[in-house]
Amino acid sequence: MGHPVAVKIDIEGTAPVSGLLQMPAAARACYVFAHGAGAGMTHPFMAAVADQLEKRGTATLRFQFPYMERGSKRPDAPRTAHAAIRAAVAEAARRVPALALIAGGKSFGGRMTSQAQAASPLPDVRGLLFLSFPLHAAGKPSDERAGHLFDVKVPMLFVQGSKDALADLKLLQPVIERLGPRATLHVVPDAGHSFHVRDETIDAIVTWIDGVIR
Numbered sequence: 001m002g003h004p005v006a007v008k009i010d011i012e013g014t015a016p017v018s019g020l021l022q023m024p025a026a027a028r029a030c031y032v033f034a035h036g037a038g039a040g041m042t043h044p045f046m047a048a049v050a051d052q053l054e055k056r057g058t059a060t061l062r063f064q065f066p067y068m069e070r071g072s073k074r075p076d077a078p079r080t081a082h083a084a085i086r087a088a089v090a091e092a093a094r095r096v097p098a099l100a101l102i103a104g105g106k107s108f109g110g111r112m113t114s115q116a117q118a119a120s121p122l123p124d125v126r127g128l129l130f131l132s133f134p135l136h137a138a139g140k141p142s143d144e145r146a147g148h149l150f151d152v153k154v155p156m157l158f159v160q161g162s163k164d165a166l167a168d169l170k171l172l173q174p175v176i177e178r179l180g181p182r183a184t185l186h187v188v189p190d191a192g193h194s195f196h197v198r199d200e201t202i203d204a205i206v207t208w209i210d211g212v213i214r
Contacts, residue, residue: 019063030059034109100213104129118151161191
């Protein structure tokens with residue numbers, strides 16, 4: 001397995017951010033992979049997902065949001081986060097033009113990606129992959145954060161722990177049903193908002209990616 005390649009991603013209106021590109025020899029797709037609110041692109045969860053996807057023929061481009069690049073603990077406003085996601089998608093398209101693009105991320109990163117896609121489709125992105133989509137705040141069950149998902153017209157995969165305190169399955173499952181065939185749910189048994197990267201989870205992700213890019 002190769003080492004991640006450090007890249008710089010220029011973002012309109014703010015300073016550049018760091019990225020890490022992992023590229024298997026015979027890649028079929030590239031996942032533009034945004035981190036969660038509390039930990040950056042080098043977090044063990046992010047690295048584990050990237051490593052396992054690389055073994056299965058999927059490239060990844062991880063990247064920092066501007067606040068994380070600065071060392072701040074306060075997440076960027078949506079406008080800034082969306083700009084970073086668009087810049088990362090553009091950088092992936094420039095570096096791996098032959099690969100199909102999937103976008104999304106862990107928790108906050110996934111929600112910011114879906115918001116960006118809903119506002120204006122990300123160029124050449126074929127589907128969105130969410131790892132622990134934060135449907136609501138802890139202890140405040142609601143599906144209000146799901147409204148924009150109905151403006152997303154590409155396939156979506158939600159990978160959710162069965163005990164995720166930020167996504168009550170009793171609320172998330174009806175949302176996915178209403179989204180129709182473009183939305184798929186993969187439940188990680190006995191897992192919370194953070195979960196260990198299991199082979200069966202990565203297998204489900206790769207199967208979904210292969211179906212989207214065919």
